[in-house]
Amino acid sequence: MNYITFAFVIFTAVTVLLYYLWPWKKYQWCVLLAASYVFYCSSSVRMAVWMVITSIVIYLCALRMEKLGDAEAAALHRKKPDGTALLRPEKKALKAVFKRKRRALLTFGLLIIFGILAFFKYIPGLISGISGGRFTMNLLLPIGISFYTFQSAGYLIDVYNGQSRAEKNFFKIALFVSFFPQIVQGPISFYDQLGQQLYEEHKPDWRGFKYGLSLILFGYLEKMVLADRIVGYIYQVSDNYTQYSGTLTGLAILLYALQLYADFAGGINISIGIAQLFGISLQQNFRQPYFSASINDYWRRWHITLGAWMKKYIFYPLALTKVLTGLQKKLGKSDFGKTEFGRHLVMVLPASLSCLVVFLVVGIWHGAGMKYVAFGLWNGIIIMISMIFEPVFKGWNRKLSINEKSASFRIFQCLRTFLLVYIGYVFDVGKNFRACLGIFSSILTRQNFRSLPAEIHSVWGDFTSLTLVVVLFMTALLFAVDLWHERHPGMSLRGRIDAGPFVKEWFLVTACVITIVIFGVYGPGVNPVKFVYMNF
Amino acid sequence: MNRREAVGRGCFVLYLKRILKGLLVLATIVCVLTLAWQYVYYPDNYDANRVSGFYQEPEESLDVVLIGASDIGRAYCAGLAYRDYGIRSYPFVINGDDVHVWKYQLSEVLAHQKPDKIVIEVNGALYSQEEEKKFHMYESAVSRLSETMPWSPRKLRMVQEYLRSSGNYGNALSLYWPLYANHADWPGGVLSVFYRIQMNRTKYDFNGGVSTLRGFETLTGQKPIGPQQEIPSSYEAVLDPEYERALREFLSCCRKKGMTNILFIRAPHCLAAGDERAKLMYGRSNRIGSIIEEYGYPYINFENHKDLPGIETPGDFYDSQHLKVSGMQKFTAYFSGYLLENGVNPKARKISPRREQQWRRTVDYTERFLRRYDELCRDGQQDTDLYESPELLETLQGGQYAGKTNPQ
Numbered sequence: 001m002n003y004i005t006f007a008f009v010i011f012t013a014v015t016v017l018l019y020y021l022w023p024w025k026k027y028q029w030c031v032l033l034a035a036s037y038v039f040y041c042s043s044s045v046r047m048a049v050w051m052v053i054t055s056i057v058i059y060l061c062a063l064r065m066e067k068l069g070d071a072e073a074a075a076l077h078r079k080k081p082d083g084t085a086l087l088r089p090e091k092k093a094l095k096a097v098f099k100r101k102r103r104a105l106l107t108f109g110l111l112i113i114f115g116i117l118a119f120f121k122y123i124p125g126l127i128s129g130i131s132g133g134r135f136t137m138n139l140l141l142p143i144g145i146s147f148y149t150f151q152s153a154g155y156l157i158d159v160y161n162g163q164s165r166a167e168k169n170f171f172k173i174a175l176f177v178s179f180f181p182q183i184v185q186g187p188i189s190f191y192d193q194l195g196q197q198l199y200e201e202h203k204p205d206w207r208g209f210k211y212g213l214s215l216i217l218f219g220y221l222e223k224m225v226l227a228d229r230i231v232g233y234i235y236q237v238s239d240n241y242t243q244y245s246g247t248l249t250g251l252a253i254l255l256y257a258l259q260l261y262a263d264f265a266g267g268i269n270i271s272i273g274i275a276q277l278f279g280i281s282l283q284q285n286f287r288q289p290y291f292s293a294s295i296n297d298y299w300r301r302w303h304i305t306l307g308a309w310m311k312k313y314i315f316y317p318l319a320l321t322k323v324l325t326g327l328q329k330k331l332g333k334s335d336f337g338k339t340e341f342g343r344h345l346v347m348v349l350p351a352s353l354s355c356l357v358v359f360l361v362v363g364i365w366h367g368a369g370m371k372y373v374a375f376g377l378w379n380g381i382i383i384m385i386s387m388i389f390e391p392v393f394k395g396w397n398r399k400l401s402i403n404e405k406s407a408s409f410r411i412f413q414c415l416r417t418f419l420l421v422y423i424g425y426v427f428d429v430g431k432n433f434r435a436c437l438g439i440f441s442s443i444l445t446r447q448n449f450r451s452l453p454a455e456i457h458s459v460w461g462d463f464t465s466l467t468l469v470v471v472l473f474m475t476a477l478l479f480a481v482d483l484w485h486e487r488h489p490g491m492s493l494r495g496r497i498d499a500g501p502f503v504k505e506w507f508l509v510t511a512c513v514i515t516i517v518i519f520g521v522y523g524p525g526v527n528p529v530k531f532v533y534m535n536f
Numbered sequence: 537m538n539r540r541e542a543v544g545r546g547c548f549v550l551y552l553k554r555i556l557k558g559l560l561v562l563a564t565i566v567c568v569l570t571l572a573w574q575y576v577y578y579p580d581n582y583d584a585n586r587v588s589g590f591y592q593e594p595e596e597s598l599d600v601v602l603i604g605a606s607d608i609g610r611a612y613c614a615g616l617a618y619r620d621y622g623i624r625s626y627p628f629v630i631n632g633d634d635v636h637v638w639k640y641q642l643s644e645v646l647a648h649q650k651p652d653k654i655v656i657e658v659n660g661a662l663y664s665q666e667e668e669k670k671f672h673m674y675e676s677a678v679s680r681l682s683e684t685m686p687w688s689p690r691k692l693r694m695v696q697e698y699l700r701s702s703g704n705y706g707n708a709l710s711l712y713w714p715l716y717a718n719h720a721d722w723p724g725g726v727l728s729v730f731y732r733i734q735m736n737r738t739k740y741d742f743n744g745g746v747s748t749l750r751g752f753e754t755l756t757g758q759k760p761i762g763p764q765q766e767i768p769s770s771y772e773a774v775l776d777p778e779y780e781r782a783l784r785e786f787l788s789c790c791r792k793k794g795m796t797n798i799l800f801i802r803a804p805h806c807l808a809a810g811d812e813r814a815k816l817m818y819g820r821s822n823r824i825g826s827i828i829e830e831y832g833y834p835y836i837n838f839e840n841h842k843d844l845p846g847i848e849t850p851g852d853f854y855d856s857q858h859l860k861v862s863g864m865q866k867f868t869a870y871f872s873g874y875l876l877e878n879g880v881n882p883k884a885r886k887i888s889p890r891r892e893q894q895w896r897r898t899v900d901y902t903e904r905f906l907r908r909y910d911e912l913c914r915d916g917q918q919d920t921d922l923y924e925s926p927e928l929l930e931t932l933q934g935g936q937y938a939g940k941t942n943p944q
Contacts, residue, residue, distance in 0.1 A: 006709065206554065465726050502557060510564045517569060517719060524710050524717050 001042040003184070003270055004224060004522060011039065016277050025201045032198065032278065033171055036180040040143065047142035050120075054113050055174040058152045059167070061109035062159040065102045066166035072098035106160045110153055117149045125368035144183040146365060150309055152177050155191040157313055164191045172199055181274040185267050187285040187305040190312075194282070202279030211494050212276030215269045217512045218481075222266030224520035226474040227259050229467065233460050234259060238429045241439050246446035248455050249439055256429050257422060258475060261289065264303075283308075288482040293413040295382045295420050306365075310358045318357055324350040344391050352387040356380040370433035378424050470519050573715050575736045576722075576729060579683050582753045582923035583630045587684040589747035589924070590628045592740050596650045597891060599882045600625035600875060603641050604657025605633040606753075607803040610858045611867045614750035615902025618895050621872040622882040627751040634677040635661040635782045636701070639789050640694040644685065646793075652880040654798045658828075658835075661783045662820045664776035674698060675707065683714045735926050742929055744894050748901045749924040754854070754861055756909060757918035761850035765809040769840045773819025780827065787831040797879060800828050800835040804842045804867065806849055806856035814856060836874075838867075845870035861909055901929070904937035911936075 001008050015035040022028050040048045075098070076091055086094065120141050128136050155176065158164040167173050175198055176191065237244050237252035268285040275282045283305050292298035299307050318324065328350050336342040356377075363376015386393070396402075402409055426443075430436030448455075456463060484493055497505050578584065586609070590601075600623055602608050609629035617623040628641055638660065645654060660677070668674055678698040685691045695711045698704075710717035722729065742748050775783070790798055802821040807814045821839055828835040842849060845866045850856075852863030859867060876882075905922065908931065912920055922928065931937075 464722075466722055466729070469726055506557070506561055506564070509561050510568070513561075513565050514568050514572075517565075517715065518572060520719070522716075523720060524707065 001039055003267065004220075004228075011035070012274055012277070019202075019278055020204045028201055029172065029175055029199045032179065033175040036175060036178040036183070039180040040178060040183065043143050044140070047140070050116055050142050050145065051148060051178055052174070054116065054148065054152050055170070055177045057109050057112045058156050058177070059170050059173045061105050062156055062166035062173075063168065065105050065156075065159050068098055068102050068105070069162065102160055106156060109156050113149050113152055113156075117145055120145060122368040144185065147186045147188055148177050148183055150188050150306075154188070154309060154313060155195075158191055164195070167195070175199075179275075181271040182282060184271070185264070186303075187268060187271070187283045188309050189283060189305065190308075194280070197280045205279060207498070208276050208279055210498065211492075212273040214494050214497075214509070215273030215276065217273075217509065217516070219266040219269030219271075219273060220516050220520070221512050222262040222269065222474075222478065224266075224516055224522060225470065226478070227263035227266060228521035229519075230255050230259050230471060231263075233463060234429065237459065238439065239431060241435070241442050244442075244459060245448040245451065245455060246442040246444065247448050247452050248459065249446075250443045251452070251456075253422060253425055253429060253439070253443070256425050257290075257418075258471075260425070260428070261286075262474070262478065288486045290418060290421075291414055291482060291486045292417045292421075293410065294386055294417055295379060296386060298417055298421055299379070299383070306362070310362065314361060315351075315354045315358050318354040319350040324353060327353075341391065345388060348387045348390075352384040355383045355387065359383065366428075371427045371430055371436050374433060374436065375424055375427035378427065382420055569715060575733045577715060577718050578736050579714075579718065579721075580925070582921070583680045584684045585747070585924055586627060586629055586751040586753070587681065589740075589751050590626055590644075591648065591686060592746045593626055593649070594746070594887075594891060595648055597624060597885070597887055598626050598649045598651050599623050599880050599885060600653045600655060601645045601649055601651045602627045602629060602655045602657065603633070603638060603645070604629050604655075604803075605659040606631045607659050607805070607857060608655070608657035608801070609751070610754050610854070610860075611803045611864055612871060613752045613864055613868045613902060615752060615898045615905075616865065616868045617872045619899040619902070620869065621876055623872050623875060623880060624882060624885070624887070624895060625750070629657075629751065630677055630680045632671075632673045632676050633657075633660040634663070634674045635779055635786060636674050636698070637677045637681060637694060638786050640681070640690050642786075642790070642795075643690045644688075647688075647690075652797060652885075653875055653878070654795075655875075656798060656800050658800055658802050658821065658824050659817075661775065661779050661824060662817045663779055665778050675702065675704065678711060679707075679714075679717075682711050683718070739926075743897050743901075744890065746894050747924055748898060748929060749905060750898050750902075751924075752902065752905070753921070753923035754864065754909065755858075756912045756920040756922065757916075758850075758853070758860060759855040759919075761806050761853060761856055762808045762810070764849055765807050765811070765815065767807060767815060767818055769822065771815075771819050772823040773816050775820050775823060775827070783824070783827060784831075787828065787833065790833070791831055798833055799878070800824075800833055801871075802835075802837045802839050804838040804845075804847050804849075804859065804863070806853050807839075808856050811856065861906060900938075901932055903939055904932040907937045907939065908932060 287301040289302040359380030854860035
């Protein structure tokens with residue numbers, strides 16, 4: 001069931017109605033569980049089996065880990081047969097035994113759920129790659145498998161670390177894994193943030209409805225009017241870049257930057273808006289990413305929940321490993337480590353190396369292929385370099401008397417970051433690594449601005465003045481909304497509009513609906529364009 | 537009022553405000569989209585123009601209304617019928633018309649007009665379910681009508697009946713709400729939108745609020761038509777069961793309504809040798825007569841009586857299914873005479889001088905249209921579709937197409 005169908009709209013409306021009319025308020029969450037499985041099974045019942053398996057695995061492993069934790073606590077307090085308390089070395093040994101058991105369970109659970117993910121995502125590519133294309137394995141990727149796998153893994157790790165209690169009700173875990181507004185493409189939630197919200201009773205809230213509906217409307221505007229309108233133009237050029245000039249290819253990548261943001265952010269807005277209808281708050285996944293001052297900042301604003309997940313479960317544990325802390329200590333003791341730059345390097349080394357690994361994982365998470373690895377490495381290396389050479393860059397700014405707080409420097413930072421992100425997008429758009437290199441080469445060496453209008457006219461025949469107006473208008477709108485949020489951090493534009501005169505609100509809602517109806521990409525003969533991140 | 541009552545009243549007022557605000561938003565959206573449909577998206581094709589032109593005709597001003605497919609739409613010309621016989625007619629015709637929608641078309645005719653004669657060309661009852669699966673005539677007829685028919689319970693029933701019988705609920709939204717299907721049909725760039733709005737706004741201004749050519753449409757040139765097959769006039773073929781059922785349902789409906797002014801006809805066609813479909817349609821057109829006559833309605837099969845209007849085969853045909861202008865002129869002349877002798881009495885219908893003026897303009901522009909047709913044919917233009925459009929009317933205003941109009 002695609003978001004861009006009337007069936008989904010009716011499904012959501014019916015679910016909301018049932019949710020609030022459900023007479024047994026204590027089991028209101030069961031409506032969400034049923035709806036989530038109906039939603040998932042409408043795409044494929046077979047694929048739902050994998051989600052059930054994931055739920056069962058994490059449920060059982062978490063319960064067992066908690067039981068071991070309770071057993072450990074009981075054992076530590078138990079007295080020896082002679083009535084004396086356990087000595088410190090004995091307690092340490094006991095803790096180590098239980099910790100090994102819990103770790104084994106965690107490893108087992110993670111292996112299963114990531115194994116399922118790897119099986120669907122990477123094995124077919126591996127088989128094809130190893131056999132040189134002679135053998136292929138056509139496997140349909142279960143919808144949202146990356147998202148619910150990561151979310152489930154997060155829950156398991158939180159229980160292991162004692163940050164969350166294991167949920168004793170299997171069906172509640174099943175709901176946490178399958179919650180339909182977020183299963184397609186996130187946001188990825190932590191159990192302590194989402195879990196309780198899912199299971200507690202919610203009463204209908206007018207403001208929540210209004211906010212949710214307005215966010216859903218904005219999401220559809222982004223997706224249907226902008227993202228789906230330009231997606232065809234992008235791949236028409238990028239899939240056959242050798243036939244076009246580097247200028248047109250470059251323009252297609254620029255459109256991709258727009259399309260990806262509108263598609264992903266639009267989908268997330270719809271997800272968050274729908275959750276809000278149920279009184280559930282999901283995490284924001286975007287925070288004006290194209291206003292980022294650096295690549296580091298960009299990844300704190302783009303796909304925020306993935307970054308948060310990576311930070312919590314990969315970055316910090318990696319940075320605190322003995323290997324990296326040992327390296328840090330070794331470097332600190334060396335002569336180089338005693339220099340000013342050396343001291344800085346000692347401080348940032350674990351973090352920068354961890355970042356590199358994290359982004360390698362992010363790249364691999366996007367897909368199995370060299371181009372994704374290259375994407376991850378590109379981002380990781382840039383971040384690493386920016387962290388390591390931060391004092392050098394600051395020194396340059398001082399020497400050049402650049403006011404880092406000025407508006408012009410801020411604009412420079414945004415443009416610089418966008419350029420780096422733009423380069424990364426080439427890895428997204430190219431069919432494979434070789435094509436990515438070809439696209440780079442084309443953009444750099446086959447520029448032809450003079451013939452660009454004619455080329456656009458001949459290649460993108462239906463890119464009329466109307467399409468241009470719509471694209472420019474939507475870009476300006478997204479920019480304006482993001483700019484407002486950038487200048488009013490912590491505030492909500494929806495809240496501002498709600499607090500204002502009704503006429504303004506009425507005009508905006510009407511204009512949004514009419515724009516979607518008239519300029520949206522939908523209708524008979526139009527296949528609803530899947531969300532980009534649905535394939536992850 | 538105590539505190540509880542005050543709070544209750546406050547809640548009531550709050551909810552009322554919210555409901556009113558919601559309704560206001562909805563009303564605005566509906567208004568804007570209705571205007572957009574009316575002035576920007578209005579389908580620009582001869583079917584849409586013909587159907588919308590029907591609704592522009594003043595109430596109870598038509599002597600004859602024709603229902604059917606393009607066979608009759610190109611065979612009978614309202615302008616010439618008025619010029620030579622004083623008959624005011626209009627073709628409530630859509631290409632690929634289907635028997636399943638006849639009752640709705642009839643209801644529309646009866647709701648707006650009180651004609652002396654309703655002529656129904658039987659092409660829409662001669663199809664088969666296999667053809668429907670391939671060519672979707674029923675779906676197309678419902679779609680074309682729903683695009684242009686004003687909203688009414690009849691329109692809703694028409695769509696509902698189609699959806700029920702076809703099970704094609706995936707198309708429901710497009711049929712109930714044509715904007716859903718057509719919203720991407722922008723006229724072009726931004727500026728052409730304003731042109732389109734202007735055109736739609738002034739569509740009928742040229743002839744004082746009614747269509748100028750009264751739905752007439754034709755194509756230039758002639759397609760190759762092979763040698764004809766000789767089929768005895770006694771040859772009959774059974775109708776498709778579903779189409780026969782729909783026909784009988786329609787005929788029963790006419791009887792129930794007490795309709796006595798309906799005439800069924802089969803327009804003349806070519807029967808090209810080797811064309812099995814043409815043979816089947818011909819056989820069915822013979823069989824259908826006996827079904828129609830069972831219900832007490834008259835039927836003329838011009839397939840067997842081409843000689844009456846003097847139609848030559850294949851010279852008077854554009855293709856095997858449609859007459860060209862020469863054939864149309866003969867058929868219009870003969871059929872108008874027939875209608876006058878069989879219950880159509882234009883003199884009994886009083887119309888105002890303004891309406892007369894509009895019909896005179898129709899005659900004038902029909903003649904100009906025919907001169908334009910001749911000119912294009914002389915220039916070797918093949919398959920140029922000529923129907924009422926702002927561009928064509930502008931062309932016809934040219935002095936070279938003017939002539940002496942000869943009103944009756």
